[in-house]
Amino acid sequence: MNSLIDQVGTESDFHDDQLLLPAVEDAYGGVIVEMNETMNSERFFLLLRASLFKWKILEGFRYHHAEPHYIMLVHWIPKTADTIPANASHRIGIGAIILNDIGELLVVQEKNGRLKGTGIWKIPTGVVDQGEDIFRAAIREVKEETGIDADFVDVVGLRETHNCFFGKSDIFFLCMLRPLSFKLQKQELEIEAVQWMPLEEFAAQPFVQKNVLFKSVYELCLAKKNGNYVGFTPKPIKSGLGDEISYIYVDTLALPASST
Known part of the structure; x- marks a missing residue:
């Protein structure tokens, strides 16, 4: 001292x-x-x-x-166990599933990453920016990668993996969107090609047959086309601590009419 x-x-x-x-x-x-x-x-x-x-x-x-x-x-001051929360442990990503009126799936080929040069067609994907809502990120990524304007429909699934980017865990939301435009314009920096592909052709890719996530995209498309699947829709809420709006993702069809 x-x-x-x-x-x-x-x-x-x-x-x-x-x-x-x-x-x-x-x-x-x-x-x-x-x-x-x-x-x-x-x-x-x-x-x-x-x-x-x-x-x-x-x-x-x-x-x-x-x-x-x-x-x-x-620095933990009290003479007790350190309970300071760790830094953010997860990264949030989205995958966008979009079908047109004749049942074709919006797909891209990537210029970068592990799928570069493989010829594999996949759905548009991306990372949610800090402070960005999941549904807004899905709409943005689709527009950036393909030029398509779209409405968000619902979250149809999610996947969690660990030890990904910088050792963080990754939560990946599969989102269904509805196209508002149909003229394709690829993003030159990241996207090699973009097209509307027949769903059966997408599913026939050998990589899709072996990859559970890609195969799930195909199965979700079929379930949605048949009207047998309802996902989670963003419902705006206030926390009660201020005026800031956040979103809870729920099956609004299963809720009482007064709450939707």
Whole structure:
């Protein structure tokens, strides 16, 4: 303790806000440092040591995660087991199933990734952006990859896999959409080719026969065409903590009319 005080000043200095890093408390009793001005490393070190003393954090931090605009370090203060939640563990992806009026499936060939150069036709897929709703991501990816405008119908299935991108788990939502336009325009950066393909031709691909996910796409298309399958539709809700709208995905046909 004395060595810490010697490096910064007297103990009373720790109560002088000018000798502390600018910070605010968060909702969980933690401290968020907000710096709007740069400073040299020596002054930052001294202010950090003084601030740590005031915050009663006398041991080291551990890295939690990093984003483009900040790095988060954490330290558990109480003499109990550390229960700080881990960083985000999953990535969210979508696959878009779209049938036209004559039962053809919208498919693409990719320019990049593990399917590059294989000649395999697949449904449009993509990653949900931060803060983006699943149904909006499906509509966006279809437009970007194929030029087709579409309405979202429902979520018809999901798949979870682990140890994927950067060691994260992956949740992949299969979504059914309804086309609003039919003129194809491929995305030059990512897509090699795009077409409307007869469903039976899609299913006949050897890769589809061996791949459970692709085969499920075919089976879901058949079930939808026959009217034997109902998926989950986004229903807007408010959490009660504010005005922000979120969505719960439910079978609206099975709910009482007053709740839909």
